[in-house]
Structures are given as C-alpha cells and as structure tokens.
Amino acid sequence: MSLADRLSDWQTAGLIDAATAARIAAHEDARSRPVVLWAVIALGCLALALGIVSLVASQWFAIPDGVKLGGHMLLTIGTAATVWRTRTHEALWWAEGALFLLATLVLTGLALHAQIYQLTGDIWRLLMAALLLAGPALAIAGQTRLTAYALIGLAMWATISWASAVDGGGSGHLLVQGLAIAVPWLALALAAFVRDRSAFASGLTEAAAVVILVSASLIHIAWADPVTGADAADMAVRFAVALPAAALAIRAQRTHGPLPRQFALPLIAIPFLAAALAVALPHGNGPLPRFVGALIYAAMWGGVGWVAAQRGWRTLFGIAIGALALRLFIIYFELFGTLATTGFGLVMAGALLIGIALAWRRIFKRFGS
C-alpha cells in the first residue's frame, strides 16, 4: 500500500487530520532517494568496469610482467593511501571500501606473482600469506560489521585450508588444526579489545558466535559415531591448543565486553566444552552416548536461550528454541524405533513446542511487542 493510500486511510479513520497528512507526505518526499536512477547508474558502472577488465584480460599476455607488477603495486599503494586519508576525514564508507579493496589487492597480487613466477603449491600458503599481510590492516582500521565479517572469513578460510592440507596424527599437524579451531574464540577476544569501534566489534562478536554455535551443534553428530581412544587423544590435543584462545576470549569479554559479563560463560565456555566432550571423550555409538550428547546439546542451547531471554534478544531466543526443537524431534526417531512409541514421542514433542511458543510470547511481552 503506498504512503498516499495509507495517509488517506488514517484520515478516514480519524487518526490524523489533513494538515498532518500533508506534513507527513512532505517529510517523506524530502527523504526519498531516486533508487531506480541509482540502480541504473550502478548497472552502467558495473558494465564499464567489467568491460575494462575484459579488455585488459584479452591482452593480458601481451603486457610485460614488469608493467603488470608495477601497475598492481601502484594500485595497492594508492588504495593504502586512500585508507589513510579517508580515515582522517571520517569518510567512513570510502575508508571501508578502500580497506576491503586493499585486502583484495593483496590476494590478487599474490595470485599474480604465482602466475608470473610459475609458483605451485597448496592454496593455504597463498591464503595464510594474504592473512598475515592484510589481516592486521583489517583488524586495526576496520570500523564496520562488513569488514569484521571479511576479516573473520579470511582467517577461517586460511586456517581451515592449512588444517585440511596437513596430515593428521603428527604433533605439528595437531597444532595447526588446533589453531583453526581457535580462530572464532580469538575473534571474540579481539572484539573485546576493539570495543571502541562498536560496529566492528559487534560484527566480530556476531560472526564468531554464529561460527561457534553452528560448529558446536554440528559436532554433536559425533555422539552418534564411535570415538576411539586414539581419535579422542588427537582431538584433545587440538582442543588443548584452542583452550588458551577460549580462556582469553572469556577473560577479555568479561573484563571489556561488548558481551555482558555474566553471559561470557554461557555463550563462550559452554559451547567450547560441549564441542570438546563430543569428540575428545572416547565413546561408543549406542543409545546412552546419544542420550548424553542430546543432554549436553540441550544444556548448551538452553544456556543460549536463557541469555537471550534475559537480554530481550528475540532472534537469538527463537534460534535457541528452534535448535532445541530440532534436536527433540531427532531424538524421538533415534531412540524409539517403533511406530507406537514414535507417535507417543511426537505427541509429547508437539505439546512441548506449543508450550514453549506460548512461554516465548509471555517472556517477551515484558520487553514490549
């Protein structure tokens, strides 16, 4: 329904008079943006940029290597200079765009070197080099959520590539894999230390929390598979490597935020513990380990739900309830194989979910709906 129709409706219902309707319409007109015009211009700019790139690419091998390297270096220097100058003048999105471009130029520069010097090897070397060269700039200069997501994405991509490339079993390889596990907790620690850049810190916290909770939930599948003593010992080493990162995250968040102090344990420590227990404890694949795993899963998401209820974070509360509901359904198919008991279980699960939904509404009424 357009604004004019809504204003007419409100006048008819006696909510506003004609003068108020005119003032509202004038206010909205002053704020409106020519979105369609901008979209067409953006499309034209994109075509222009792609065309230039394609023209350069078609003559790529006719361009001397020195020109390619020199041109790329000039672009990189210019982009770094732009980040420096626009930060001083507080042109936020120019600075963030230049920062993102700088990181992209580092990645593409390393790829260009590989092409020119015919370098070979696993991709993790390129990604780790890009992370070491561009990561500090993203961490120190980033101000928005998008930059935070880019930093954590690059860090995870690089460390997971490295962890996948190494063979499991040797102590050095376990250290590398432990480092990959530690990344989201290191991001939470970094978020606490850069809390003066609130959007960036929030982005790091949100992205890290998503990675931690999703990973910890997926790891619970391990309760359905046997874990031998040798496998558990290897996983214990990996989690021992990541433990200092989790401890640092807890201490940093409790001391500096942005998470409220009392929520650091439920949101940081419990998922770490839940994930570690699933894979670093030897167990079989019978009903008992699966039941224990389900209880640990419920405790983890129950803790998240409690935090969300305390703070009025409806979305997170809804996700916690959804995660619990999903696990509830699965457990009834897992543990009770007969039609009758499965049916009984589904009736109980359905009643429980309806009860939770009604309680959800009551809990959030006090935050205002």
Added chain:
Amino acid sequence: MRQRVLAFVLLLPILGLTAHIGWRVAEGAGATDWTIPITGIDPRDPLRGNYLIFRYAWTVEGDPATCDEDGCEICLVGPPPDGLRLRIVTGSDPACKYPVDWAASGLRLSFMAESDENGGQGPIFSGRFFLPEAEAADAAAALGSGQPVGARVRRTRNGRLLVRKLGPENLTETAP
C-alpha cells in the same frame, strides 16, 4: 601511537609484496636454461582450464623403487641446456651437480599401468604450465599429434624448475 600502528599495518602489504617480488627475482638470478622434451599424458584432454598438463619425456637413470608417494630425489644430468637425461638418486650424491627441488617444481609422480616396450613400468614425471588461451589449443594439439615438443625451463640455484615456454622449435636447439 595509534597512528603509527595504522601506518605500519597499511605499509605491511606493500612491503610484503615488494619483498616477495625481490625474493623471486633474486631466485631467478643465476638460473640456468635447460631444454627438456615433453609429451602428453592424456592426448584427449591435456588442458585443465588454462593449464597444460604434460609429461617430461626424460631418459631416466637410477632406481624408481626409491621414489615414494612424496616424490623422488632427482638430478638433471646435463650439462645445460641438455635436459634429456634425469637421474634418480638416494641421499646426497657427489656426482649430482644439478639437483631438482621436487616440491617447489610442482612435479607429480605416477607409474605406467602397463609395461613399455622394454618391459619396464617406468615412472611418469608430470608437470603443468599456465598458457595464454590463444596458445593453449595449439599446444594441446601439438601434444596430441605426437610431434616433438620441448619445454624451455630455468633451473634456479635452489633447484626449482620453472617452465618458461613450450614449443616445437625448442628441440632443434638440443639436436645432436
């Protein structure tokens, strides 16, 4: 202090990329040129994107049984630019003047499924080379047709092989 840290992290990518270029240029200084015959692996599809996958057609000396899944210790016999002969060695061999860094050279090792005409199941050393799109089709056709193709390769001081050019004309430079 904050400004200094910011300046440093913005300079870091530039310094890092420059240092990497310097490293690769220094690595190439003092490199020797070799011409090595190559042939196809799968003539039906030697291309992977813009990469040409090929087999080095070395005359191999030494015992392939000393190779493992990570590769072989190998030497070019030489002298440069004659890259026709390759020797598989074990440990440091004083006669090996031109050792090859297996991992840095991007070599792959496999063995023939069936015996060749001499009854051996010799090792296959394969490599890949990034080619411009315009040249890739011609190179693939040359490999598939059986005509002699050579690779102009530079061997750096630390033993890395860098393929610089492919083409039928290269082999005429090493013809006896």
